[in-house]
Amino acid sequence: MIEFRNVSKSYWTGVRRKVILDRATFRVDLGQSLGILAPNGTGKTTLINMMAGLTRPDEGIIRRESRISFPMGFMGVVDAKLSGAENARFAGHFYGVDPDYVEAFCRWMCDLEEYFEQPVSTYSSGMKGRLSLALLLSLDFDIYLVDEGMPTMADAEFVRKAGEVFRERLKHATLVMVSHMPRQLEAYAERAAVLQDGRLHFFDTLEDAKQMYDYTRR
Numbered sequence: 001m002i003e004f005r006n007v008s009k010s011y012w013t014g015v016r017r018k019v020i021l022d023r024a025t026f027r028v029d030l031g032q033s034l035g036i037l038a039p040n041g042t043g044k045t046t047l048i049n050m051m052a053g054l055t056r057p058d059e060g061i062i063r064r065e066s067r068i069s070f071p072m073g074f075m076g077v078v079d080a081k082l083s084g085a086e087n088a089r090f091a092g093h094f095y096g097v098d099p100d101y102v103e104a105f106c107r108w109m110c111d112l113e114e115y116f117e118q119p120v121s122t123y124s125s126g127m128k129g130r131l132s133l134a135l136l137l138s139l140d141f142d143i144y145l146v147d148e149g150m151p152t153m154a155d156a157e158f159v160r161k162a163g164e165v166f167r168e169r170l171k172h173a174t175l176v177m178v179s180h181m182p183r184q185l186e187a188y189a190e191r192a193a194v195l196q197d198g199r200l201h202f203f204d205t206l207e208d209a210k211q212m213y214d215y216t217r218r
């Protein structure tokens with residue numbers, strides 16, 4: 001479960017205060033995946049990072065009571081000095097999952113060949129992205145946090161494998177996805193919200209949320 005109680009967040013831009021969230025109160029319960037629609041630049045990443053515990057609110061309380069993932073694509077889980085294999089083992093220890101399993105899973109998923117034993121600092125950005133996503137999928141979370149869908153990656157075989165595993169994980173887990181594109185939320189959202197001017201408006205269906213989203217963007 002993730003609960004926001006009267007949570008506010010804004011940034012000072014040097015000219016004005018940009019409000020991302022204004023006294024938001026809501027819950028994400030296990031078993032009810034949530035899709036949040038928000039135009040670009042309005043606070044999708046900030047919102048997901050607050051749910052992940054990476055960004056502090058200015059005011060209010062955020063309670064996180066389940067195994068909540070880091071945001072998909074987040075590179076902060078990868079230490080560039082360590083190899084892919086070492087990162088996998090470390091993540092296993094840190095999240096309480098068998099390190100042998102996490103290492104074997106990431107080796108299979110990333111298909112980095114000899115680079116899996118090399119420091120991550122020698123990887124291309126695509127290789128780093130594959131490792132970060134493989135780490136996310138190798139660990140057991142109750143709630144997965146996703147900013148704008150699956151990261152775009154050139155490696156079609158990796159995207160196919162990752163997509164298959166992710167769909168399998170979501171049979172037993174809850175997804176929170178933020179996107180500016182309703183289409184990305186269609187397959188998963190059991191509940192939907194629209195972020196507009198710092199307010200989150202909740203709807204029972206994505207279709208209803210989409211109507212408000214389309215209306216406010218005219």
Ligand SMILES: Nc1ncnc2c1ncn2[C@@H]1O[C@H](COP(=O)(O)OP(=O)(O)OP(=O)(O)O)[C@@H](O)[C@H]1O
Nearest residue numbers: 011012013018038039040041042043044045046047
């Ligand atoms: N640390 C910061 N200091 C000042 N402004 C910030 C900071 N972080 C984000 N912002 C601003 O807050 C707004 C929301 O940022 P955020 O990255 O959360 O939005 P987003 O919806 O994910 O954006 P995008 O769709 O472009 O990825 C943007 O205008 C951004 O410039």
